[in-house]
Amino acid sequence: MSPSLQKIDRHTTHADDQHADDVLTIAKTLAKQFSETAVERDQAGGHAAAERESIRASGLLTLSVPKEFGGQGASWETINQVVRILAKADSSLAHVFGFHHLQIAGLQLYGNAQQQRRLLTATVENNIFWGNALNPLDKRTVASRLEDGYVLNGVKSFSSGSVGSDWLTISAWDETTQSPLIAVISSKQPGIQIQSDWDAFGQRQTDSGNVYFSQVFLPDHLVLQAPGQTPTPQATVRSQVAQLIMTNLYLGIGLGAFDAARHYTKEHAKPWFASGVEQSSDDPFIQRRYAELWLLLRPAIALADSAGRELNRVFEKGALITKEDRGNLAVSVAEAKCLAHRAGIEVSTQLFDATGARSTSAKYGFDRFWRNVRVHTLHDPIDYKLRDLGRYLLDGQFPDPTPYS
Template structure:
């Protein structure tokens, strides 16, 4: 299995109605296109409007929409493989792509039949690019009840994909019930101001700034989960989908770093004078380091793929998903995410040990791999993932269903 990107002309392939092999062919082609400007765009930051349009034009935004609503009905195993492929080239836009599909999944998990038909059909027909303003830990956006809906006021941070989006998934705090509501709204709704003010040192083009709500009217028919309502086991699977998207982001970054290092070692690296070899790739210490890195990445890939298959199996049960189904899936996802976290950080760090001082030139942009994975792996602390796994191993206790576990 080669971690390298496949070179295919994106203009020669179309995603609609194709099988998973065709989808992955398009993903490889799109990744190859994004890779051409990834270093420059990472250094500049900001909103990648042109590249987001490439994603829209590829047909890949309809992957997760069921066929009955005009989408492709792809499995989550396939969707996560696309996230991983794109992340090898551009983890920021892979993030935006993955979170688009997370919002689409939320419509299916939280929305009623009428909401699903309306919004999922529109996603296909209008080529909607979904953004996220659902940050559950940020309770500054408050919902006040009206006769036929709510009015929203406040701000939401870490709103990935919000800049340039067509619609948003949002959450707001209801003071009366002391609980959140989950809803959707047009990004162009009067009173919504989306700020392009994301300034982290990594994942620079994820459009993850702040969204401000000023007297925004939210009608009842756009509320997916009303305040005070306890989510079903089926609905709580959304957090596992989010965690697997992140898992595959980390793996994609790790694989991208590995391939960048491998290519540089084979083509440009100078052997250390004491090695006694003419090519860096013939240095036994370099060879050993590559082997050890791959033995971090390979099992992480295996666990991520296994968890992806389990997610598909759980989702097929629909409303019959049990707490045990959800709990077993959560453990599989914890295992995969922890391994991907470590593999991504190690690959992006050891890259420089393998390639040497000249590889730190800004023209290569190799530092982006470490910066991107380091920023994103702080999304939620790995220590609590390890705690969940250890607690399960010792007490057979499943992780408590939260937006992060």
């Protein structure tokens, strides 16, 4: 490599690092803002319209759009760090933010060159906020063939980020081929009704209600994957983007719970009478508890960061992604997600053992950490992730490419 090229590479790396630092600074500012009302909004539920507009105004909606289309071209490492930072403060908004970028990833993984240019450029120019109605297990939305497209009828559940979105990624069942199509459509398309009816006990502001389709016209040029089309290895990477977003969501919740508990222990907790210490933080059993919780989080963070680097490497290969690339990535992501799952649940549960009875007061809202991570970790069963890993370790078989693995 010539000296001039070496200089360019160092400059580019420095510029990318600086951009990542700037992005994380913006994310931390947003997280601080969201943390001030997180407990109140969690109790209220519903649509966090003002906070979503803050995300839009921050400029972070264009993070994952490639630079050639006017976006920031950030790495998946950076995007997932933003998810983690936001989740420490408010995992519902981190969920909405992460799933916005999941839809953008889908455009790059499924869409042809013309679709990518048109839709990704529009995302930047119009600061589009993407939502999701691509629940693959819900086949109640049916696509009927027309001469120049399809007509959609039915309903989609678990449609994260749909309320308040500008565009949706959708799936619909084609009866003729007995297979799904994947497409995008404007949230304002006539015949679409987005209901703010999400009623789970956690993740209460993820805008994950039902989307109803009544005689909705879907033109051919918005279909990313036609019915009966076999997904390429590149297309099947979408599920790995989703799984790693969830991984960092769970880690953010775990870290948020850890920090909230630590602050409470240092500032408010009363020592147990038999401890013989004046401050709860001097109790050796409390100190051991925090060490054990951190040792759940620390390896989960390391594996998540490693999987993020692997996702970036594979994603950048584009159409050259092989089955082996995809398989190795799926193993890395499954490892990270299983540890993040366990860490998030354990830390958000055991924080009360470290903080005591007074910390259960509703004014602190510490229960939201457990409720949020418990609801979201049910997205797909951890038992099947562990089965995938065990099968790989024993037989060398990669996880089957599905929307969940």
